[in-house]
Amino acid sequence: MADHPFTALAEAHALGALDGDELTQFKGHLATGCEACLREVETDESVLGTLAASVPHLPPATGVKDRLLDLAEAPRLPLDLGAYEWKEPFPGFRYVVLKQEPSRSLTACLLWAKPGSRYPAHRHGGEEAVLVLQGTYRDEQGDYGPGQIARRPAGSVHSVEVPPGDDCISYIVSYGDHEIL
Numbered sequence: 001m002a003d004h005p006f007t008a009l010a011e012a013h014a015l016g017a018l019d020g021d022e023l024t025q026f027k028g029h030l031a032t033g034c035e036a037c038l039r040e041v042e043t044d045e046s047v048l049g050t051l052a053a054s055v056p057h058l059p060p061a062t063g064v065k066d067r068l069l070d071l072a073e074a075p076r077l078p079l080d081l082g083a084y085e086w087k088e089p090f091p092g093f094r095y096v097v098l099k100q101e102p103s104r105s106l107t108a109c110l111l112w113a114k115p116g117s118r119y120p121a122h123r124h125g126g127e128e129a130v131l132v133l134q135g136t137y138r139d140e141q142g143d144y145g146p147g148q149i150a151r152r153p154a155g156s157v158h159s160v161e162v163p164p165g166d167d168c169i170s171y172i173v174s175y176g177d178h179e180i181l
Contacts, residue, residue: 006037014044067129067173070108071149073099074131074171081112081169092117092162095172104175111170113137119160126176128152135168157181 006029012018013026030037075098086094092114099108105126113119113135130137130150137144139158144150152158154176162168 006034007040010037010040011044014041014048066104067127070106070173071129071131071171073108074133075110077133077169079110079133079169084110086112090117090119093119105177107174109172109174111168111172113160113162113168113170115162115164115167117162121157121159121181122178123157123181124152124154124174124176124178126154126174128156128172128174128178131171131173133169133171135166136163137168137170138163 006026009018009022009026013023018026026037030041084096086096088094094112095109097107097109100106111130115135128151130144130152132144132146132148132150134146137150138161139150141150141158143163
């Protein structure tokens with residue numbers, strides 16, 4: 001339906017995809033009582049509701065909730081880096097264990113790495129999730145910046161480096177150990 005420019009926005013509005021000025025303008029237009037646009041929004045919302053109802057609800061895979069909650073325990077910035085007793089297994093890579101749960105083979109660490117530093121290739125005995133809090137974390141699958149999560153499955157092999165720029169501070173949750181190759 002293309003009676004005027006606003007009808008083209010009805011579908012995006014029904015999907016919740018409008019924001020800012022576009023959303024304000026479209027809501028203002030709907031408030032004028034434009035029957036074509038009101039009918040289009042109603043139709044689109046009905047179709048979306050029917051579509052959503054037709055998709056069966058599937059529970060998340062076992063352990064997903066626990067893994068999300070484990071990551072949610074990441075410390076918030078700014079951090080007092082001097083408040084921790086860091087271990088330095090490789091030049092420029094420091095870590096401190098914040099939590100261990102042997103019953104789940106869980107270890108949660110804070111990683112502080114300097115630009116240009118490298119952590120050698122290693123194999124994971126269990127899953128690992130790295131939440132980058134500051135700086136950039138790089139491995140064979142790409143670069144990860146603040147707020148991004150690098151995930152590695154059990155048995156995966158990778159190395160890590162910190163590119164030039166800021167120190168990298170990350171929260172690492174691993175399930176199982178890892179071996180340096």
